[in-house]
Each structure stands twice: as C-alpha cells, then as structure tokens.
Amino acid sequence: MASFPSKSAVSPRVSSRRFHDVWALGAVLGATWLGGCGGPEGLPVDAAGVGETAQEIVGGTNAAITDFPWQASLRNADGSHFCGGAILGPWYVLTAQHCVVGKNPGTMSLGAGSTTRSTMASTGQVVQVADFLLYPGYNSSTIDKDVALLRLASPLTLNTATVKGITMATAADVAAGRTNVGVIATATGWGITVQGGTPPDGLRKVEMAIVSEGPSGFEPLTEYQLATGGVANEGACHGDSGGPVVVNGASGRILAGLSSWGSASCARAGFPSVSARVSAIEPWVTNIRNRPVNHRLAEVLSVPAGTGWAHYAITVAAGTPSLNAQLVGGTGEADLYVHSATPTTSTYTCRSNRSGNAEYCAIPSPAAGTWYASVRSVSGVSNTALRVTTY
Numbered sequence: 001m002a003s004f005p006s007k008s009a010v011s012p013r014v015s016s017r018r019f020h021d022v023w024a025l026g027a028v029l030g031a032t033w034l035g036g037c038g039g040p041e042g043l044p045v046d047a048a049g050v051g052e053t054a055q056e057i058v059g060g061t062n063a064a065i066t067d068f069p070w071q072a073s074l075r076n077a078d079g080s081h082f083c084g085g086a087i088l089g090p091w092y093v094l095t096a097q098h099c100v101v102g103k104n105p106g107t108m109s110l111g112a113g114s115t116t117r118s119t120m121a122s123t124g125q126v127v128q129v130a131d132f133l134l135y136p137g138y139n140s141s142t143i144d145k146d147v148a149l150l151r152l153a154s155p156l157t158l159n160t161a162t163v164k165g166i167t168m169a170t171a172a173d174v175a176a177g178r179t180n181v182g183v184i185a186t187a188t189g190w191g192i193t194v195q196g197g198t199p200p201d202g203l204r205k206v207e208m209a210i211v212s213e214g215p216s217g218f219e220p221l222t223e224y225q226l227a228t229g230g231v232a233n234e235g236a237c238h239g240d241s242g243g244p245v246v247v248n249g250a251s252g253r254i255l256a257g258l259s260s261w262g263s264a265s266c267a268r269a270g271f272p273s274v275s276a277r278v279s280a281i282e283p284w285v286t287n288i289r290n291r292p293v294n295h296r297l298a299e300v301l302s303v304p305a306g307t308g309w310a311h312y313a314i315t316v317a318a319g320t321p322s323l324n325a326q327l328v329g330g331t332g333e334a335d336l337y338v339h340s341a342t343p344t345t346s347t348y349t350c351r352s353n354r355s356g357n358a359e360y361c362a363i364p365s366p367a368a369g370t371w372y373a374s375v376r377s378v379s380g381v382s383n384t385a386l387r388v389t390t391y
Contacts, residue, residue, distance in 0.1 A: 060205050062204060063204055063205035065113060065162050066161050068203065068205070069087075069159075069161065070088075070165060071084065071087075071203060071243065071244060072084065073110065073117060074095060074108060074150075075108065077107045077108070082099070083240070084259065085242050085243065086243070086244035087112060087163065087165050088165045090152075090155035090156045091151060091289075092151060092152070092288075093149070094242070094285065095150060096148065096241045096242035096259065097146050098138075100148050101140070103132075104326070104358055104359070105129040105132055105150075106326065107358070108129040109128050109129065110126070110150065110152060110156075111124055112125050114162070115202055116201045117190055117201055124163075125156055125163060127154050128154065129150050129153065131151040131326075131391075132151075133150075133151060133321060133364070134364040135148065135149075135281055136365045142219050142222075143261045144225065147276045148242075166244065167252070167255065170282050173279060178248065179279065181210055183210045183247055184208070186205055186208075186247075187228070187245045187259055187273070190202075190203055190240065208230075208231070208273065210226065210227070210228050211229070211230055211272050215227075215262075215270075225274050225276065226245070226274070227274050228273050229272050241261075245257035245275045255278050257276060257278055258278065259273065260276050262274060288321050288391055291321070291391055293389060293391060294390045294391070296314050297373065297386060297387065297388035299312065300330075300386075301381075302330075302381060302382040303375060303377035303381050305332075305379055306377075306380075310374065311372050311373075311374045312373045312386065314371045315370055315371075316371050320365070320366055320368070320391065322363065322366075323366040324360075324389045325360070325387065327352070327386050328358055328385050329385050330385065331382050331383065332378075332379055332382055333379040334375050334376060334384055335351065335375070335378060336352045336353075336359035336374070336376075336386075337361075337376060338350045338372070339371065340366070340367060340371050340372075341372065349361075349363055350362075373386060
C-alpha cells in the first residue's frame with residue numbers, strides 16, 4: 001500500500017512532499033510509469049520491494065473465503081503474496097495499479113479459492129497473469145485513478161462457494177445511496193495485524209464506515225477515491241492493496257472500492273483508508289470485458305549482434321483501451337520498445353530494458369493509427385518470442 005506519514009510531516013495540500021514521503025516506491029518508479037510504460041527502465045522486475053507498498057488489515061477478525069469468494073491474492077514468482085484483487089469473472093480481476101508498477105505479468109500468478117495462503121495451490125486455484133490493463137491517467141503522486149484490470153492467461157473455474165465474481169458498484173448504486181457517508185464497508189485481505197508484524201496465513205476482514213474526507217493534510221478526495229474508517233486500530237495496512245472493499249447492494253454485496261493507501265503507521269485515528277472508487281471506473285471495465293481480445297502478433301525472432309532492430313507495425317483502431325507487448329524467452333539480451341512511430345533509443349512511449357529478455361509494455365488508451373513494437377538487440381538475441389495484444 002502507499003502509506004503516508006504522520007500529519008505533522010506534511011504541509012497541507014503539498015503533493016510534491018506527499019509524493020516523496022508517502023510512497024517512496026512511487027518516487028523511484030513514477031517518472032517512467034507516467035509515460036505509459038509497463039515497467040520502469042533499468043529496474044529488475046521485483047526491485048519494487050513489494051511489501052513497502054502493500055496494504056493489509058489491522059484490528060479486524062478472521063474471515064472465511066466462502067464469505068468473500070471474490071478475494072484474490074497476487075503472487076510473485078516464488079508464490080509469495082504481495083497484493084489483493086477482486087475477481088470479476090473467470091478471465092478478469094481488478095487490483096490497484098500501484099501493485100503492478102514495475103512488474104511483468106510473466107513473473108506473476110493469481111491465487112483464489114482458499115482462506116489460507118499456505119494452501120492456495122492445494123485447496124484453491126492458481127493461474128498465471130497474461131496482461132495488465134491500466135486505467136488511464138494514474139497519478140503516482142496523488143495515488144489517484146489507482147486501478148488496473150488483470151487479464152488471466154487461463155480462466156478461473158468459478159463455483160458458488162469459494163471462487164465467484166463480484167458485481168461492481170455503478171453510478172446507479174451511488175444514486176441509490178449505497179456508497180453514502182455512514183454506510184458500512186468491509187475490507188478484506190491477508191497481512192499484518194499490527195505495525196511491524198508478520199502477515200497471518202488466514203484471510204482477515206474489517207468493517208469501516210464510509211467517510212466524507214480523506215486524511216487531513218493531503219489533497220481532497222477526487223471522484224475516483226473513496227475513504228473509509230479513521231478509527232484507531234481499525235483499517236488497512238501493509239500488504240493488502242488492490243483488495244476488495246464491499247458494501248451491501250440491491251441483491252448481495254457489491255464492489256465499492258479497491259484498497260489503495262493510508263497511514264504509514266497503519267490505522268491511526270483521524271487517518272482514513274483511501275480506496276479507488278469502483279463506480280467511477282465501472283464503465284471502462286465493462287467496456288473492456290465486452291470487447292474481444294485481439295492477438296495481433298506472435299513472432300519468434302532472432303536479431304544478431306550488431307544488426308540493431310526488428311520493427312513490427314500494428315494498426316490500432318480508435319477507442320482501443322489497451323495495447324500490450326511482451327518479450328519472453330530465448331537467449332542473448334534484447335530490449336522492447338513501443339511507440340506511435342518507429343522508435344529509437346531516445347524516442348519511445350514505452351521502453352522495457354531489464355537484464356535478459358523478460359520485457360513488458362502496457363499502453364493505456366493508445367491513439368488510433370500505426371504503432372510499432374520493436375526489439376533492439378543489445379548483444380544478439382536468438383529465439384525470443386514477441387507477443388502483441390490489443391483489447
């Protein structure tokens with residue numbers, strides 16, 4: 001989770017100070033990410049120090065996955081949990097955008113269907129993540145529009161007990177008062193129950209009232225944010241970002257928010273937890289889920305040392321929500337570039353240049369026209385696979 005410091009550490013309404021103090025990870029990664037790239041330049045996939053940005057439950061109680069079957073766990077390559085997610089259906093899961101900053105979906109999996117993290121693989125389901133679809137305009141300084149939609153590589157098997165999609169809150173739910181101030185919301189997740197502690201194995205929940213304002217000393221809430229709690233020792237903390245915040249709907253619980261950021265010291269009195277407001281982004285998500293997935297390119301290529309580039313042109317239609325490119329496998333060293341014209345080492349929309357060939361770019365809302373997914377040989381590359389997808 002993006003955490004923030006004590007009130008005295010921040011001058012009111014000064015976003016640059018907040019950016020520096022609240023979320024150190026954002027200060028490292030933000031510049032490249034704001035450019036629309038799927039990962040930071042020159043940083044390894046897991047350099048983020050995921051635990052620093054995660055948000056988890058303080059002052060809650062044990063929860064059963066059968067009561068919250070839409071709860072998901074985002075997992076690193078070693079199977080460790082780093083963020084939460086909300087299952088929408090067999091193919092798509094919502095999470096916080098800051099959870100996937102600097103990551104490659106090829107290094108991630110998603111767990112569902114188990115109350116305990118330790119038994120996720122044996123009693124639940126674990127599937128790989130295919131793509132990140134990033135909500136446009138994410139701001140790592142104000143942590144606004146902190147939303148990403150995950151497309152899975154293979155579908156979850158839904159059931160009525162432990163793995164189930166949740167309905168998103170809509171503008172109609174807002175009009176009906178279901179996210180009004182005073183409404184009780186429930187946040188769930190795996191993680192520390194006291195500041196400085198270790199994450200519990202079992203799922204936890206906490207109930208918090210929706211409040212009208214975010215933490216004092218920071219920017220006012222935007223239309224994309226929802227604040228809850230502010231009571232001492234009750235709230236979200238390190239490890240549960242991206243997890244669901246639910247309220248009662250017309251016929252069951254609905255997804256009102258995705259845990260995003262809060263107090264650095266976790267669940268302090270007067271410091272509400274801030275979530276991404278789902279009703280504000282529901283039309284964007286619904287549009288994507290109703291669109292076909294277009295596999296535009298699947299190419300196995302080799303670029304000898306000294307020959308430079310391999311360029312592939314992709315025609316992008318107007319209204320395309322996301323353009324995604326991934327480079328994986330093979331031998332040698334190559335970088336991935338994506339741009340609306342032939343890219344160079346200094347002109348690009350996204351550049352992914354980690355060590356090796358595991359590279360990834362995600363471009364939200366690309367302009368209509370011809371785009372290029374380009375592979376630059378650093379030391380010669382052989383049999384690496386380039387995949388390009390539009391949504």
